[in-house]
């Protein structure tokens with residue numbers, strides 16, 4: 402099927418209130434444009450450089466989420482390019498985002514990336530440290546903590562992801578009781594092409610889909 406058909410089919414089947422992020426890594430701007438023409442409103446990029454190229458062509462008709470790991474030396478570019486940063490996993494990176502946002506007069510909505518599977522090689526903060534990072538990030542004036550994001554251990558079988566999604570949803574609900582001016586727990590970003598249905602069942606309201614849009 403075409404990109405257009407894929408997008409339309411996914412959008413038709415999504416429950417109300419669930420946002421679709423089209424994951425554009427390795428895709429050409431032309432492919433992304435096709436997805437946008439079919440109704441995509443949010444594009445997710447893993448790399449600052451790819452985002453810059455794509456934005457040169459696609460511009461502000463969509464909003465842009467950073468979904469890849471953010472390095473310190475890319476923060477300045479990232480805060481200029483992105484509308485949401487989904488991958489905050491340390492106070493250091495939050496502080497750098499805050500400082501750079503200050504330079505550009507921007508308030509950045511961020512999600513805290515949870516390493517829900519406690520995998521050593523993966524980015525994200527361990528579940529037991531999330532509350533602390535939420536509270537510390539919320540102290541920065543140019544950051545608004547808007548929710549959580551998780552990838553979880555990758556597996557062929559989406560049912561393997563369910564416990565990690567469920568645990569992240571529980572954390573998300575608990576954090577709604579954090580009453581700080583810089584925190585509003587709105588977005589729970591979980592689920593990819595093979596797992597988004599399970600993620601939605603477990604409470605995701607943002608899903609990040611690449612292959613099923615561009616290769617399906």
Ligand SMILES: *Cc1c(COP(=O)(O)O)cnc(C)c1O
Nearest residue numbers: 424468593594609610611612613
């Ligand atoms: C690549 C990627 C996705 C999308 O994965 P697909 O299997 O292509 O749907 C979602 N989230 C992150 C963080 C990714 O890097």
